Amino acid sequence: MKTHRINFTLNGEKVALDVEPNDVLLDTLRGRLGIKSPKVGCDRGDCGTCTVLMNGRTVRSCLALAVEADGADLVTLEGANTRKWTQKLQKKFHEKNSFQCGFCAPGVILSATELLEKNPKPTTHDIKEAVAGNLCRCTGYEPIVEAIAETAKGN
Amino acid sequence: MDLQKLITKPKKSAKPQQAGDGLEVVGRSFSRVDGWEKIKGAAKYTDDLEFGPALLYAALVESPHAHARIKAIDTSSAEKVHGVVKVVTGRNFTQKFGLYMNDRYVFATDIVRFVGEQVAAVVATDPKIALRAAALVKVQYEELPAVMDAVKALEKDSPLVHPNLKDYTHVPWFFPKPGTNIAHWRKIRKGDLAKGFKDADLVLEDTYTVPRYAHCAIEPHSAIGLYDASGRLTMWTSSQSPFTQRHVFAETLKAFGLGHKDVRVISTYIGGGFGGKAGVTMEIIAAALAIAVPGRPVKLLWNRAQEFYNTYQRLGVTAKIKMGVTKAGKITALDFKLHWDAGAYVEYGANVVNAAGLSASGPYRVDNISVDSMCTYTNLPPCGAYRGFGYSEFLFGLESHITRMAVQLGLDPVEFRKKNAISEGDTLPYGAHMNPNGIRQAIEKVEKEIAWGVRQKSKDPTKAIGKALVCFWKSPAMPPNASSSAFLKFNEDGSINILVSGMEIGQGLLTVMAQIAGEVLALPVSKIRVETPDTDRNPYEWQTVGSHVTWGCGNAVKRAALEARERIFDLVQRVHCLDKSTLYLQDECVKCRTKPDFALPFRDFVINGIQAEDHTFKGGPIMGSGVFMPEFASAIGDPETGQGGHPNVHYTTGSAGIVLEVDRESGKMKILKVALAVDCGKAINPDLVKGQIVGGLMQGFATVLYEDMRYDGKGRLLNPNFSDYKIPTAMDMPGEVVPIIIEVPQPDGPFGARGVGEHTMIPCAPLIANAVADALGVRVKSMPVTKEKVALAVKAAAR
Numbered sequence: 001m002k003t004h005r006i007n008f009t010l011n012g013e014k015v016a017l018d019v020e021p022n023d024v025l026l027d028t029l030r031g032r033l034g035i036k037s038p039k040v041g042c043d044r045g046d047c048g049t050c051t052v053l054m055n056g057r058t059v060r061s062c063l064a065l066a067v068e069a070d071g072a073d074l075v076t077l078e079g080a081n082t083r084k085w086t087q088k089l090q091k092k093f094h095e096k097n098s099f100q101c102g103f104c105a106p107g108v109i110l111s112a113t114e115l116l117e118k119n120p121k122p123t124t125h126d127i128k129e130a131v132a133g134n135l136c137r138c139t140g141y142e143p144i145v146e147a148i149a150e151t152a153k154g155n
Numbered sequence: 156m157d158l159q160k161l162i163t164k165p166k167k168s169a170k171p172q173q174a175g176d177g178l179e180v181v182g183r184s185f186s187r188v189d190g191w192e193k194i195k196g197a198a199k200y201t202d203d204l205e206f207g208p209a210l211l212y213a214a215l216v217e218s219p220h221a222h223a224r225i226k227a228i229d230t231s232s233a234e235k236v237h238g239v240v241k242v243v244t245g246r247n248f249t250q251k252f253g254l255y256m257n258d259r260y261v262f263a264t265d266i267v268r269f270v271g272e273q274v275a276a277v278v279a280t281d282p283k284i285a286l287r288a289a290a291l292v293k294v295q296y297e298e299l300p301a302v303m304d305a306v307k308a309l310e311k312d313s314p315l316v317h318p319n320l321k322d323y324t325h326v327p328w329f330f331p332k333p334g335t336n337i338a339h340w341r342k343i344r345k346g347d348l349a350k351g352f353k354d355a356d357l358v359l360e361d362t363y364t365v366p367r368y369a370h371c372a373i374e375p376h377s378a379i380g381l382y383d384a385s386g387r388l389t390m391w392t393s394s395q396s397p398f399t400q401r402h403v404f405a406e407t408l409k410a411f412g413l414g415h416k417d418v419r420v421i422s423t424y425i426g427g428g429f430g431g432k433a434g435v436t437m438e439i440i441a442a443a444l445a446i447a448v449p450g451r452p453v454k455l456l457w458n459r460a461q462e463f464y465n466t467y468q469r470l471g472v473t474a475k476i477k478m479g480v481t482k483a484g485k486i487t488a489l490d491f492k493l494h495w496d497a498g499a500y501v502e503y504g505a506n507v508v509n510a511a512g513l514s515a516s517g518p519y520r521v522d523n524i525s526v527d528s529m530c531t532y533t534n535l536p537p538c539g540a541y542r543g544f545g546y547s548e549f550l551f552g553l554e555s556h557i558t559r560m561a562v563q564l565g566l567d568p569v570e571f572r573k574k575n576a577i578s579e580g581d582t583l584p585y586g587a588h589m590n591p592n593g594i595r596q597a598i599e600k601v602e603k604e605i606a607w608g609v610r611q612k613s614k615d616p617t618k619a620i621g622k623a624l625v626c627f628w629k630s631p632a633m634p635p636n637a638s639s640s641a642f643l644k645f646n647e648d649g650s651i652n653i654l655v656s657g658m659e660i661g662q663g664l665l666t667v668m669a670q671i672a673g674e675v676l677a678l679p680v681s682k683i684r685v686e687t688p689d690t691d692r693n694p695y696e697w698q699t700v701g702s703h704v705t706w707g708c709g710n711a712v713k714r715a716a717l718e719a720r721e722r723i724f725d726l727v728q729r730v731h732c733l734d735k736s737t738l739y740l741q742d743e744c745v746k747c748r749t750k751p752d753f754a755l756p757f758r759d760f761v762i763n764g765i766q767a768e769d770h771t772f773k774g775g776p777i778m779g780s781g782v783f784m785p786e787f788a789s790a791i792g793d794p795e796t797g798q799g800g801h802p803n804v805h806y807t808t809g810s811a812g813i814v815l816e817v818d819r820e821s822g823k824m825k826i827l828k829v830a831l832a833v834d835c836g837k838a839i840n841p842d843l844v845k846g847q848i849v850g851g852l853m854q855g856f857a858t859v860l861y862e863d864m865r866y867d868g869k870g871r872l873l874n875p876n877f878s879d880y881k882i883p884t885a886m887d888m889p890g891e892v893v894p895i896i897i898e899v900p901q902p903d904g905p906f907g908a909r910g911v912g913e914h915t916m917i918p919c920a921p922l923i924a925n926a927v928a929d930a931l932g933v934r935v936k937s938m939p940v941t942k943e944k945v946a947l948a949v950k951a952a953a954r
Contacts, residue, residue: 036203037196039426041373042459046877049373077196094190097842100850101661102193103200103374103426128885135877137371137427138661139846140853141885142892 006070010035011079019066026050026061028069029076037077037106041135048134051107052076058114058133077106085116085151092147100138107134112148122152180673181906184842185680188666189424189659198424201377201393206452210379211240213444213455214285216275216292217465218267221534221870222301222314225265225274225294232291233277238284242292243447244275252407253502254399254434256325256338258317259537261407261443267296268316268499269536270871271464273440276455278448301534303870305496306473308336308531316499316532326634328790328802329505336532338497339505341512343526343584344796351488351523355479358488359560363476363552364937365920367496367864368469369462370541371882374426376457376466378438380445386412389419390442395433395658396698397422401690403435404442411446421689428660429854430540433700434503436466463875467539468864470504471496474552484566486575488523491515493549496538497530503539505530510632511545513797516584517553518594518628518808519575524584526797534870540700542854542913546629547920551938554625554921559934568925569607569624573598576626577808586798590805593834593899594626597810600895604830605812617819620827621930624812627917630803631701631910635788639704640694641711643672643719645777649743649757651678653715656688656696657708662912663843667705668712670839671905675716677740678757694780702807702910705839707783709905714781726774727755730765785903805901807909809833811852811918815926822945824860824923825890832895833914837907841896844911848894851915857883859920863939 003018010033019028029035029052041049043062050062053075080086089112092098099105108131115122115130122130127148128141136144176182192198230242245262253259263272275292279285300314307313313336317323321333329339352358379391388408394400397420405415425432441455457466472495479488493511497504512528561571573595581589601607601624611620642654653672659665669683688696696708720740727745728735737748747753759765764774785804792800814828831848838844861881865873874880900907923940927933933948 030203034205036199039200039374040202040456041375042877044459044876044878046459047373081195090194093194094186097184097187097190097663097846099190099193099661100663100846101372101374101425101427102189102198103372105193106196109194109196128888132884132886135371135373135882135884137373137429137854137882138850140849140851140892141883141888142849143846145885145888 004067006067008069008071009073011075021067023066024062025064025066025069028066029061035076035078039103039106048107048111049104051110051134053080053110053114056114058111077109080110080113083113086113089113089116089148089151092151096143096147098139098143098147104134104136108136108144115148116152120152124149178674178906180670180680181839182837182841184840185666185670187663188669188680188685200374200424200426201379201391202456204379204391204423206379206454209451211278211280211448211451211453212282212285213276213278213441213453214282214289215273216289216294218263218270218272218274220267220296220298221270221303222299223267223296224299225263225267226297227295228275229293230275233288236284236288236291238280239277239288240280241278241448242275243278243444247447248443250407250410252403252435252439255506256323256329256502258323259500259502261439269534270869271461271536272499273465276440276444278444278453301870302336303533303535303866305471305494305531305533308533316534328509330794337529338501338532339508339530341509341526341528342795342797343512343524345584345586345798346523348488348490348523348525352479354481354487356482357560357564358477358479359556359563360477361556361936363474363555365472365548365551366938367471367538368541368858368862369864369880370429370431372427372429372431375459375462376432376437378441379452379454380441381452382445382449384450387417387419388413388442388445389421390438391421392438393425393432394420394422394438395425395428395660395700397658397688397690398656398695399698400435400438403439407439408442408446419689419691422658422687424687425658425660429542430544430700431466433540433698459877460875463880464536464872467503467541468498468536469541470507470538470545470548472548474549476552476556478556478560480560480564482564484561484564484571484574486519486521489516489521491526493528495528495530496533496535498533498535498537500537501530501532504537506632507540507545511549513585513802514546514628514630515549517550518577518626518806520577520581521584526584535866536872543629543917544632544701544913546627547855547858547917550627550917551920551924555924555936558623558925558928569598569602572624572626584797585792585800585802587801590901591899592806592808593897594808594810596897597808597832597834598624598626600832601810601812601830604893604895605814605828607812611814613816618816619819619930620814620816621926621928622812622814623922623925623929624810625918625921625925626808626810627914628806628808629702629914629917630806631703633697633701633703635790635802636784637697638782638784639696639707639711641708641715641781642694643712643715643779645719645757645761647758647762649761650682650684651676653683653685653712654693655685655708655712656690656693657704658699659687660699662847663840664699664704664708666843667709667839671709671712672716674906675713675720678743702912702914705908705910706901706904709908710783711781713905714783715779718781719777719779722777722779726765730767730773805909807834807911807914809897809914811922813922813926815923815930817927817930817945819931819949820946822942822949824942824945826856828891828893829889830893830895831915831918832897833911834897834899835911836901836904836909837898838896839906839908844896845894847911848915849892852889852892852919853883855916855919856889859923859938859940861939
């Protein structure tokens with residue numbers, strides 16, 4: 001199969017890669033670049049555990065092709081760890097024991113980061129909607145939603 | 156940022172629940188010890204591990220039929236695909252396996268018994284190649300008549316799923332009926348049932364049905380096997396049961412010369428288990444493939460559809476209840492018949508049937524009781540452990556039935572429950588006696604929380620509000636000799652590492668073990684590391700299931716810490732000539748009651764010993780080990796009555812209440828408030844108990860409001876994905892959730908603790924069904940209780 005050369009920024013570093021046209025972004029990140037925080041959960045965009053930020057917006061990397069990342073600015077949790085809102089959220093998530101198994105955490109944290117970067121004063125409904133695409137089977141969502149709300153309020 | 160500082164800092168809002176118990180570390184809501192790893196994205200799950208360029212990938216050839224004979228398998232085309240290393244069938248793996256009954260095959264060889272069963276596997280250099288080649292394997296089948304229903308499977312002319320049942324080995328407490336589809340029949344007979352019904356003023360008989368459910372851990376099953384040139388097998392698995400897996404791998408593959416010491420299982424963090432990653436399912440395939448391709452690691456990663464149809468599912472049940480009650484509200488008789496659909500292989504599922512059968516009275520004293528809990532083979536996917544282990548299923552019928560009978564007799568359903576609730580010392584259905592418990596406190600707290608007895612009216616006339624209160628109980632279901640063990644070792648700076656094989660499955664085991672050891676050794680949680688197991692390094696744990704590890708593994712850790720403390724005291728007595736009985740630990744130091752100025756910091760001696768006056772050193776690295784086995788348990792009772800033996804170690808009890816708003820026309824339901832009180836004996840970490848309550852309730856409500864497995868007439872699962880099998884999102888959160896912790900100590904629990912993990916999802920189904928009945932006067936007797944069913948019931952009642 002013919003390969004394509006793509007160039008993009010990943011967590012602030014420039015990457016150039018030859019990919020096949022049907023290579024999935026999630027597999028490329030995990031398998032070829034060693035970026036493991038986006039997880040494989042359903043491979044059809046239902047669960048949100050593969051969430052990454054592409055040009056500041058959350059994308060399900062299991063539904064994106066690697067070629068779509070050409071020219072993009074990609075951020076995974078490995079890179080978001082230095083963002084202001086991400087750090088504030090993480091502190092609150094830790095304090096409130098917001099996650100149990102933790103498998104959904106990278107996706108949830110990126111969705112919450114996107115929300116607060118765009119809308120620092122969200123309503124509870126905004127918060128629920130923002131993380132509604134990230135399935136969590138452990139927590140019942142309450143400690144996640146509360147932590148986001150408290151982060152926004154600066155508590 | 157100083158992460159360690161954050162980890163140790165207890166939260167302001169989480170002071171000990173009960174002051175004055177003298178505890179410093181236990182009973183406080185520390186942040187999880189695995190918190191930062193998970194929140195920073197550093198936590199590694201099985202599929203995140205790297206195996207280098209030699210890694211091979213496997214794809215399966217699966218049965219399209221529910222029941223068929225395999226006539227021939229042609230692997231030649233697949234073998235020719237460039238990149239294919241090997242195509243493996245069951246020919247070389249003939250040993251059956253199982254947890255409680257050996258009825259499962261590594262690959263189907265002669266007969267396939269459910270749609271999706273593994274028949275062969277392709278091992279290739281790339282996952283895409285493996286998939287493409289698997290599609291080229293040609294299997295010739297001869298279709299056989301199949302049975303998809305547990306009740307029909309009992310009919311005389313039903314196809315037999317396992318004609319060779321009589322040859323299968325199983326644990327001594329199972330009673331299969333060869334020549335039928337009955338894999339196990341748990342009977343309980345206690346008291347005089349006929350007299351009980353004669354003494355009753357009201358006898359009500361009805362049937363309740365519960366479909367199958369899926370665990371839906373967000374992380375799919377994953378296993379990597381490496382059979383190296385020296386003949387040892389290492390398995391990396393996403394598992395709740397690394398030691399049980401090692402045992403099953405060693406037993407199943409012993410023909411290849413493997414003993415237990417040659418098999419090593421390494422389990423990293425797992426992305427949710429809920430019982431679905433207990434025992435052994437797909438991991439045995441990865442182990443066999445590793446043997447088939449020596450020298451190269453082989454990865455088997457389940458896709459979401461396989462996660463639904465080829466791991467374990469929760470059993471479906473048809474429950475027939477006949478109950479007798481006096482006018483005064485005393486239960487005089489209970490005849491409970493449970494027909495379980497356990498699927499094609501029941502090596503684990505039959506013990507769900509057993510556990511439910513032993514405890515089908517619910518948390519009530521019933522002197523005259525008969526239970527028939529029957530495990531039936533069908534040609535649907537295999538069933539096994541799922542959070543609640545059969546209790547959610549039988550409590551749906553039982554708690555629905557109790558409320559109906561109370562209402563029919565004009566009695567208050569809550570008073571009815573208080574009157575019949577089990578007490579410490581009461582005789583259980585199998586003859587043993589009930590442990591100390593706080594079920595009455597739980598009922599009273601929940602009753603108050605939901606303002607029971609106060610009818611609420613919705614402001615919207617198209618909606619009605621109903622309330623319900625139910626009770627629950629559950630015991631760990633485990634072999635009587637299931638044991639736990641722990642190693643504990645000090646480091647130079649006075650910190651410790653704890654080695655256990657209880658799994659961190661999200662519940663917070665690592666944190667709780669750290670708190671237990673920290674309490675004994677006067678160490679802050681920040682100085683304790685507990686990690687997930689490697690069977691070569693960590694000591695034995697049976698499995699992390701049944702809500703038993705806080706209790707069992709916690710006891711082992713406590714004993715290990717006590718042993719280490721004893722060694723410290725011995726050493727200090729020997730070198731400093733201080734009487735052992737005057738020594739105590741405080742603030743990471745050894746102190747002495749009779750010598751207030753004596754304070755020997757751990758870091759000064761726990762590795763390098765204490766220097767004596769003659770300049771020699773005494774002591775050496777301080778370690779401790781602890782073992783716990785419930786030596787009072789026994790699974791052997793009379794097969795016809797279930798009497799004798801002590802199959803269950805103890806019960807955790809509790810109560811839950813709900814305020815539910817229901818749309819009179821559409822049936823749409825909104826949970827305005829839910830309260831759940833559970834007697835966990837002692838909350839080692841109250842915030843983690845709260846997490847189990849809030850999360851468990853959501854998983855429970857999901858089974859009653861949203862989820863439902865649907866099969867077509869050919870045994871094919873129609874909704875093996877999250878688009879068609881809807882699990883709740885953040886948009887589906889209940890209105891208000893009130894977690895309540897009751898602490899009536901468990902005498903043999905660490906600091907009085909008993910388990911709490913499963914219990915919190917058990918009461919959800921009857922809560923909804925009873926609240927709908929309270930709001931609208933209609934009764935739904937089959938799960939799930941969807942808005943559609945409620946709306947149809949309202950329409951039918953209006954006719």
